[in-house]
Amino acid sequence: MKHFIVTIGFLMMGIVLFAQKKEITGKITETNGLSLPGVSIMEKGTSNGTVSDSDGNYQIEVSENATLLFSFIGFTAKEIPLEGNTLINVVLAEDLQEIDEVIVTALGISQEKKALGYTTQEVKSETITSVNAPNLGNMLSGQVAGLTVDTKTGIFQSPDFQLRGKAPLIVIDEVPVETDFFDVSSADIENIVVLKGPTASSLYGSRGRNGAILITTKKAAQKGLDITISNSTMISAGYTVFPETQTEYGNGSNGQYEFWDGQDGGISDGDMIWGPKFSDNLEIPQWNSPIYDNVTGETIPWWGDVSGTQYDDKSRYSRVPIPWEYHNNLKDFMRTGVVSTTNFSIASKNEKASTRFSGFYQSEKGRVPTSNLKTGGLTFNGLYNLSSNFTLDAKLSFNKVYSPNYPRYGYGPKNHMYSILIWMGDDVNGQDLKDHYYIPGQEGYRQANYNYAWYNNVYFAANELNQKHDRNTVNGQVKLKWDITEDLSLQGRSSAVLKHTFEDRESPKSYLNYGDPREGDYKTWNTDQVNIDNDILLSYKKDFSDKFGLSANAGASMFYKKYQQEYNATDGLVVPWVYSLNNSLGNVKASTNYQEREIRSVFGTLSMDLLDAFFLTVTARNDWSSTLPTSNNSYFYPSVSLSTL
Known part of the structure; x- marks a missing residue:
């Protein structure tokens, strides 16, 4: 009985604690009033947290007597108890621990940090090379206050940079350049300094009106001969995130589907993914169904539509119903990605050179x-x-x-992920798409596919x-x-x-x-x-x-x-x-x-x-x-x- 009462007590305590949760909102800015995106907001003593959005706004649900921790690289962290408040606006100041440090600014002019009347932030080479990435630009994500890096996960996609909402100038070894960072090795970078705002980069004229990212490459660091060789390999096999889609129903509409030409010539075979529900006992004519000759009784293997062929006659030919089965087409389509990087350097230094x-x-x-x-x-x-x-x-x-x-x-049938995730029903047999790019007898002229109104056979396209x-x-x-x-x-x-x-x-x-x-x-x-x-x-x-x-x-x-x-x-x-x-x-x-x-x-x-x-x-x-x-x-x-x- 005591055990039962204690259990009930704990349950009631949990309900009370849950009821005492409250929502906190606010905005985070720098001392000059500019918004700070990407600031970490944590409930002290827990793993509950969030980050500020592009306008510096945040929203978090915490316990009634919680204390919030606000932190961001290059700024002094703040610890603020709620004390009954539901709106907490925060101003973060730059970390002044290295105020006497000398940094390189516009046109290669060296100045002490304390003498600057504008905001700068430095990223050391250790930060850039700590993790391997196909593109150097991706390594700047989350490293600089006010710098938004739109990282992309596809091969040969370069990141987009927004410094306080605008595209900055890129400068390498004191010279402005136009680069997507695929032609820059992270192993050659000594440091990166970000000049924020037009005042910081005014010496670059109109090209530097939105601020600048200054990249300095390495030179020989120590006397004598120094040789380095390195290799790294990165495997990409999972997903960060992708749209959640239903997997219970196949192609069609209102629970009905029957393929004929993939352009609504059959029953709802031109669009939509709300056809029949998957079932072990259900068979339906599909794009890869054999053709049945109602006159001779012959069955002809077939993939795709029958437009322009002798079989384009519904009075004589029909598609044979085949099992209505679920296929994990995204998993089957994507292969394991591999990034292999090799770097070497030979450096020499003496009094003369x-x-x-x-x-x-x-x-x-x-x-x-x-x-x-x-x-x-x-x-x-x-x-x-x-x-x-x-x-x-x-x-x-x-x-x-x-x-x-x-x-x-981008948007449209040219994008394989778009086709598979959004418009390719899970009833489509991806293996057959892979094995049969073309309609039989029309190789080179007409692709074999489940849809001819809007999309491609993704294997044919790839x-x-x-x-x-x-x-x-x-x-x-x-x-x-x-x-x-x-x-x-x-x-x-x-x-x-x-x-x-x-x-x-x-x-x-x-x-x-x-x-x-x-x-x-x-x-x-x-x-x-x-x-x-x-x-x-x-x-x-x-x-x-x-x-x-x-x-x-x-x-x-x-x-x-x-x-x-x-x-x-x-x-x-x-x-x-x-x-x-x-x-x-x-x-x-x-x-x-x-x-x-x-x-x-x-x-x-x-x-x-x-x-x-x-x-x-x-x-x-x-x-x-x-x-x-x-x-x-x-x-x-x-x-x-x-x-x-």
Whole structure:
């Protein structure tokens, strides 16, 4: 009896505790009022938690007397008891433990963190290389306050960056670049500094108006010879998340289904996944049902519809009912993905020079059949002390990104996951789709499928449609620095990035996608791009006393970009499987795109340090753009910042 009473007591206690749960909402911001997305909010002493959304808002259900813990990388954590409140707005301040640290800012200018009147955040190389990933950009997810990284899981999908809601400029070794990060090795990265807001990156002009991500690559770190070789392999076999769909009913509508042509020529065989419920005793005519000749009694094996064949006669031919069974088509379609990465570096350093030669090769086998990606590159970095006050810094790299075939993404039948998860009923026998791409006797002309109104046979699409990407990038830069005095220096820098990309797409006959011809096609894109950056910078820095310091920079720069693309496409194919512009059914479609742009600039900065507590920075930049009318092609970028300790 006592045992029974104690049990009831515990049950009642659990009910009371459950009833005392309360919902807490609020918004998290920085000290400057900007929203902070991705902040971790935890109920102290439990595993109950959530994160703030893109606007800094959060919502969490906790115990009545709970204490909330708010934490984010680069900010000082806060611990706040509820004390009866249901609305708790939080302001997080930057962690000032490393306030005296010197970091590299815009144009390679070094400054102390405490002197900056804007927000920056640094990501060390240990963070970037701690986990292997096919793309360096994915490693920045959750590492920087205000930086939203839209990571994608498909092969050859690059992440999208939003810094406080806008796309930032990417800068590698002090030179702005355009990259998807497949041509950058994480093993070559020394550190990453994020400059937040237009004030932080005003010296980059219009290109840096949304902030900048500054990436510095490694150089020889220690005297003597240093050789490193590494290899890692990553297996991808599961899913992070995918839409939950019903698995009790197959194709059809209102519990009815019978296949004839996959375009509603049968009974609800053109759309919808609410047909008959799966049953061991149910047999229904389906896309892979044999054909029965009602006159001769003959049974003919068949896959797909019968349009345009002798069997397209319902008065004589019918489809044989076969078992109505469940198939796990997503599991059967996706294969195990493998990412293998090899890195090496040879570094040497002495009093006269330091050099580092590195390379990487990465091979990725995608989870979609036939998809794979190969990337690799070689990089040379050299720093030479030409004399006691002259240094030469040089870099040369070659990178290649190659995929013989990668999947198409986005909305519509071109997306395999879209077709399988959303519109491919589980009654469809995926193995038969895999074994029979084409209707018997129509090989190369008409795919075998369960639907001809909206979707493709996913195995046909994965194996017969091919899209290639072949990109070569050469990056060369040189910087010469002259230390005129202990306080005054002059440097000149020049860089060039040459990028050539060839892409093509081979679409088989009967392939379905919105806007694409059903007669097959062949498309090619030839793209060449040249970016040239030249600049000169005069720098002065002097501490006149322990109460006053001054630094100034003045310079000029020139940016030139040339972009040219040639596009060619057939209008259908005469002969299947012959992917050539000469095999066009109609006239070949062609277009060219040529762009040329030049920006010339002058810029300067002035920073003053008073009492090691007040820091004033003034920057100015003026650009002259070749794409604007000559009479109105100049625009000015000033900024002023004040910070105190």
